Amino acid sequence: MKILEIKNLRKRFGDTEVLKGVDLSLQKGEVLSIIGSSGGGKTTLLRCMNFLERANCGEIVVNGKTVYSAKEGEKPEVSPEAQLSFGLVFQQFNLFPQYSVIENLMLAPKLRAKGKAGGETVDEIRTRAESLLLRVGLEEKADDYPCQLSGGQQQRVAIARALMLAPEILCFDEPTSSLDPELTGEVLNVIRSLKDNGHTMIIVTHEMEFARYVSDRVVFMADGVIEEEGTPDEVFGNPKSEKTKAFLSVGMGKL
Amino acid sequence: MELFIEVFSKLGNGFIIALLLFALTLILAIPLGLVMCFCTMSKFKPLSLFSKLIVWVLRGTPLMLQVFAIFYLPGLLKLFVWPQMNTGWVWFDNTFSTRFIAALVAFAINYAAYFSEIYRGGIESIPKGQYEAGQVLGLTKKQVFFKIVLLQVIKRIIPPMSNEIITLIKDTALANTIAVYELIFEAKEFMTVDGLIWPLFVAGGFYLVFVGLLTILFGRLEKKLDYFKA
Numbered sequence: 001m002k003i004l005e006i007k008n009l010r011k012r013f014g015d016t017e018v019l020k021g022v023d024l025s026l027q028k029g030e031v032l033s034i035i036g037s038s039g040g041g042k043t044t045l046l047r048c049m050n051f052l053e054r055a056n057c058g059e060i061v062v063n064g065k066t067v068y069s070a071k072e073g074e075k076p077e078v079s080p081e082a083q084l085s086f087g088l089v090f091q092q093f094n095l096f097p098q099y100s101v102i103e104n105l106m107l108a109p110k111l112r113a114k115g116k117a118g119g120e121t122v123d124e125i126r127t128r129a130e131s132l133l134l135r136v137g138l139e140e141k142a143d144d145y146p147c148q149l150s151g152g153q154q155q156r157v158a159i160a161r162a163l164m165l166a167p168e169i170l171c172f173d174e175p176t177s178s179l180d181p182e183l184t185g186e187v188l189n190v191i192r193s194l195k196d197n198g199h200t201m202i203i204v205t206h207e208m209e210f211a212r213y214v215s216d217r218v219v220f221m222a223d224g225v226i227e228e229e230g231t232p233d234e235v236f237g238n239p240k241s242e243k244t245k246a247f248l249s250v251g252m253g254k255l
Numbered sequence: 256m257e258l259f260i261e262v263f264s265k266l267g268n269g270f271i272i273a274l275l276l277f278a279l280t281l282i283l284a285i286p287l288g289l290v291m292c293f294c295t296m297s298k299f300k301p302l303s304l305f306s307k308l309i310v311w312v313l314r315g316t317p318l319m320l321q322v323f324a325i326f327y328l329p330g331l332l333k334l335f336v337w338p339q340m341n342t343g344w345v346w347f348d349n350t351f352s353t354r355f356i357a358a359l360v361a362f363a364i365n366y367a368a369y370f371s372e373i374y375r376g377g378i379e380s381i382p383k384g385q386y387e388a389g390q391v392l393g394l395t396k397k398q399v400f401f402k403i404v405l406l407q408v409i410k411r412i413i414p415p416m417s418n419e420i421i422t423l424i425k426d427t428a429l430a431n432t433i434a435v436y437e438l439i440f441e442a443k444e445f446m447t448v449d450g451l452i453w454p455l456f457v458a459g460g461f462y463l464v465f466v467g468l469l470t471i472l473f474g475r476l477e478k479k480l481d482y483f484k485a
Contacts, residue, residue: 084393094388097485098406108392147484
C-alpha cells in the first residue's frame with residue numbers, strides 16, 4: 001500500500017530552480033535513503049514534505065489523501081493533520097534548551113491535548129514519553145537538560161520527540177552530519193531499530209555504508225531531479241547513470 | 256544634627272519621587288517597547304519604516320530635549336497653531352502632577368525605543384531551527400513564540416536590559432529640568448539656597464545603594480536562568 005506519493009514537485013528560490021519536478025512514492029514500512037551531492041535538492045525535497053518550504057507546484061498525497069496541492073502562483077494552507085503526517089529530525093537536533101528531556105518529548109502532545117475533550121491525559125503522555133526514552137536508551141536522562149547531553153544523545157532525544165506525535169512518515173535530514181564519528185553509531189542504531197519496528201522513513205544522508213545497509217530503496221538526486229532510483233544493490237553495486245557513477249566514485253576515492 | 260535630619264528627609268522625599276518615576280516608566284516602557292519592536296519587525300513596510308523613524312528620533316536626540324518637548328510643545332501648539340482651541344482643558348499646566356506626567360511620558364517613550372531594539376536583537380538571535388522544530392511538531396505560531404522562544408529571549412536580554420534599567424534610575428535626574436522635585440533637584444536646592452555641597456554627595460549615595468540592589472536582583476535573575484544554555 002502506498003503511504004506517500006509525490007507528484008511533480010517543483011521549488012524555486014528566486015530565479016534558482018532547486019526542485020525541477022520530483023516524483024516519488026513510498027510503501028508503508030519502507031525505508032528510503034536520498035543521496036546526492038550538496039545543492040542537488042535533497043534537503044529542499046525533505047523540507048517541502050515537512051512544509052518548512054512551500055513547493056511552488058506539485059502534489060503530496062498521504063494514504064491516498066491529497067494533503068498538499070499547489071499550482072504555479074498558489075500558496076496553499078497546510079492543515080495541522082497534514083503537518084503531523086510527517087515528522088522531521090534535524091541535522092542540528094533543535095531541542096528546546098529550556099526544557100528537560102522528558103519535557104521536550106511531552107510539550108507538543110500536551111499542547112495538542114489541552115482543551116480537547118477525551119484527549120490524552122498528562123500521565124498518559126508521560127508514560128508514552130518514558131517508554132520512548134527507553135527505546136532510544138535514554139531513560140536515565142529524562143530530567144537532564146539538552147546542554148548536559150552529548151550530540152548523539154541529543155539526536156536520540158530529537159528522534160523520540162518526533163515519534164511522540166506518531167507521524168506516518170519520519171524524515172531525517174542528515175541526522176549524523178554534525179556528530180563526531182564515534183557518536184554516529186548510536187544514532188544509526190536507533191534508526192535501524194525503528195526500521196525493525198516497521199516505521200516508514202526517509203533519510204537524507206551522506207553515510208553511504210549506512211544507506212546501503214538500512215534502506216529498502218535508494219534515490220540519487222542531482223540538479224533538482226531524481227537521477228537514479230533502485231535497491232541499494234542496484235544503485236551502489238551497479239549504477240546506470242553517469243552522474244551516479246561519478247558521485248559514488250568520488251565518494252569511494254576519498255576513502 | 257537638625258540640618259542632617261532635614262537633608263535626609265528632603266532627599267528621601269526626592270528619592271521617592273525618583274523611584275516613582277523609575278517604576279512607572281518601567282511599567283509603561285516594557286510593554287510599549289514590545290509593541291514598538293513588533294512594529295519595526297512588521298512585514299507591512301509603511302508600519303516598519305514609520306516605527307524605525309520614531310525609534311531613530313527617540314534614540315537620536317537627547318532625552319532632556321524630549322522632556323522639554325513633551326512639556327512645552329502642547330502649550331506652544333495651543334498658543335500658535337490652534338489658538339481657537341480654547342476648551343479650558345490644558346495638557347501640561349504648571350502644577351507638579353502635570354510636570355511629573357510630562358516627564359513620565361517622555362521617559363516612557365524614550366526608554367520604550369531602547370527596549371524595542373533590545374527585544375528585536377533578542378528575538379532575532381533565536382536560531383531558525385527552534386521555530387522550525389516547533390512547526391514540525393504541530394505547534395501554532397503563537398505557541399512557538401510563547402512556549403519556546405520567549406524564555407530564551409528573556410534569558411538573552413537580561414544583561415542589556417539590566418544595563419538600561421540601571422541607566423534609567425540615574426536619568427530620572429533629568430526631570431529636575433522641568434522642576435520635578437526629584438533627588439537631584441532637592442540636593443541642588445541645598446547647594447543654591449544653603450551653600451551646601453555635601454547633600455549632593457548624599458544624593459549620589461542614594462543612587463549608588465539602589466543600583467547595588469538592582470545589580471544583586473539581576474544577578475539572581477541571571478542565575479535562575481542559568482540552568483539552560485541558549
